Amino acid sequence: MSWIFGGNRIAFGTFVLVGVWLLIDALGAEKRLTKVLRPSVMHVGSLPLYAIEDPSSHVFVTQGLLASEPTLWITRGALSLLPPEEIFTLVHGLSRASKNKGLRFETALTAWLIRLTARIPHAFSEILFFRQMRSKTLRFGDSLRGILWTSLIVLVDCFYFSENPPATEIPEEILRKLEAEARRCVPKLPVALSSHSAVCPWPDAFLTLGRACLLRSGAVNLET
Numbered sequence: 001m002s003w004i005f006g007g008n009r010i011a012f013g014t015f016v017l018v019g020v021w022l023l024i025d026a027l028g029a030e031k032r033l034t035k036v037l038r039p040s041v042m043h044v045g046s047l048p049l050y051a052i053e054d055p056s057s058h059v060f061v062t063q064g065l066l067a068s069e070p071t072l073w074i075t076r077g078a079l080s081l082l083p084p085e086e087i088f089t090l091v092h093g094l095s096r097a098s099k100n101k102g103l104r105f106e107t108a109l110t111a112w113l114i115r116l117t118a119r120i121p122h123a124f125s126e127i128l129f130f131r132q133m134r135s136k137t138l139r140f141g142d143s144l145r146g147i148l149w150t151s152l153i154v155l156v157d158c159f160y161f162s163e164n165p166p167a168t169e170i171p172e173e174i175l176r177k178l179e180a181e182a183r184r185c186v187p188k189l190p191v192a193l194s195s196h197s198a199v200c201p202w203p204d205a206f207l208t209l210g211r212a213c214l215l216r217s218g219a220v221n222l223e224t
Contacts, residue, residue, distance in 0.1 A: 093170035102161030113192030
């Protein structure tokens with residue numbers, strides 16, 4: 001658009017300004033996640049761990065653009081569910097499995113997804129992410145806004161690098177325990193964090209964001 005109305009110089013200047021703005025925004029992505037989640041810092045061995053006040057059982061991994069090591073997040077639900085030795089195994093296994101080149105970029109994308117999903121009308125969001133079986137009354141305006149923001153979310157979601165779970169040394173029984181409990185307690189966390197979870201935080205969601213979790217699909221079946 002800027003090239004059409006202003007020529008090459010205006011187009012190049014616009015490109016540079018947008019690039020610098022995106023870079024500055026990416027630098028503050030993990031800081032914004034900390035502001036949203038308000039964790040307390042604890043340590044498992046030599047590794048720092050951010051504890052989130054949420055009753056669900058989940059573990060997340062993010063990484064700042066300039067950070068040398070990934071940041072590990074765990075909910076209070078997971079801390080109360082797992083014994084200390086399993087928490088140690090889980091945290092150290094995640095630390096090794098999460099060291100991929102795309103994690104910094106994916107963390108910046110997740111910060112954007114949190115912004116976008118916050119703009120979706122509540123009734124539309126419940127149907128989209130939790131597959132509510134009961135009927136919902138949606139106003140026409142809410143439906144239009146929901147479709148608009150969902151389209152942008154799907155577009156941003158396409159930029160995630162990892163489509164398959166990374167290799168991990170975490171015993172599957174620990175992941176199965178987390179996901180089985182997760183299905184009984186829907187997290188209050190932003191749904192965009194499903195992109196960084198060890199297990200699927202919203203297993204019945206119509207739209208799953210980001211890369212795959214560490215636990216293979218269908219590993220937990222509570223109906224059998």
